[in-house]
Amino acid sequence: MTSHLLHQTRIAFIGGGNMATALIKGLLGAGLDGKNIRVSEPDSVRAQSLQSLGITVVAGNSNTVSTAQLVVIAVKPGIVPLVLDEISGNLNRDAVVISIAAGVTLNSLMRRLPEKQPAIRAMPNTPALIGAGVTVLCPGPDVSPQHRALAETLLGTVGEVKTILDESALDAVTALSGSGPAYVYLMIEALSDGGVACGLPRDLATQLAVQTVKGSAALVKETGQHPGVLKNQVTSPGGTTIAALQVLETAGLRGILMRAVEAAWRRSQELSRKN
Structure with a gap:
């Protein structure tokens, strides 16, 4: 989907919270005319x-969605059913409904939308607030390639976009990039505490911790090298880094992080079953 087509798209947001505001600012920054954006708040x-x-x-x-070609559901998960019941009779037949409400399944969306209404479930994360997020999309069965491209273009204004076809993987996505x-x-807080x-000084310690995390992540992305390879490049025999790594490995940091992601994954599965 080209940016030209995005600029012609009428978009409605149900809910004007932080994530919706980030998307709106991203759209405006990409050149979409504000006249094409309506928000219910x-x-x-x-x-x-x-x-x-x-x-x-x-x-x-209801009035917000009546002329929209793309509708973003950006409300708390608990009120999504009420919102869908309210707007379903006013949706354009070909309008794409994108839900960014955590834990609300495609089946839950489709049960309350008109038959064959295109629906997409999306999981963004909070760095989208500064245009540095990553969003994972899962399209429903009635989503065309054009619908999917439009959604990817929309969410691409606030960061990177990945698309998956297996909705069950969204629980793992939530645990990794959503909660990550x-x-x-x-x-970062712990590294800063260590510096203190x-x-x-606290300010300097935090600045160093932030830039170290930012730069290290950028190096992994830019080089494409395995994190373990880059870790070894910093680790000299008998040096300071290996002394620190020995403490981290002995304390089980690697396993702790893995178990944390697994705990979030299990909790996401529980919440999805409720919706």
Whole structure:
């Protein structure tokens, strides 16, 4: 889907929270005319903030979607059924419905949408708020290649997009990239604490920790090398790095991270079964 076609697309957002706002800003930054974006947001303060972006903000969900070609469901998972019941009679027949509500399955979406309505489930993560996220899409059975390309273009305005066809894998995606930023923040905080324990000022310790994580991730991505290879390049015989790695391995850091992802995966499966 070319950016030209995206620019011609009328997009509706149900919910104007942080993730929806990030997507809206990404669309505007990509050149979409604000006149083509409508948002349903009942909170007056948030609605005023959204209006300042040059888009249309309304209080009712049904009116928001009536002319849209793409509808983004960006509300809390618990109210998704109510929202779908409210808007289903006002959707354009070919409008693509994208849900970014965690744990709400495609079956749950399709049960409340008109028959054959194209539906896509998406799992973004919070770095999308600064255009550095990664979103994983899973299209439903009625999604055409054109629909999928449109969704990928939309979500590509806030970071990278990956598409999977096995919805059950979204629980693992949630555990890794959806919850993953929290794991990284904890590691940054711990590294900063370590620097402070060694006498560094807090601000400097945090800056060094942040840039070290950022630069190391960028090096893995840019070189395409296995993280273990890059780790070994930093590790000199009898040096400081191997002394630190010995502590981390003895404490079981590798296994702890693996078990953390597995715990989040199991919890995501439990939540999906409820929806």
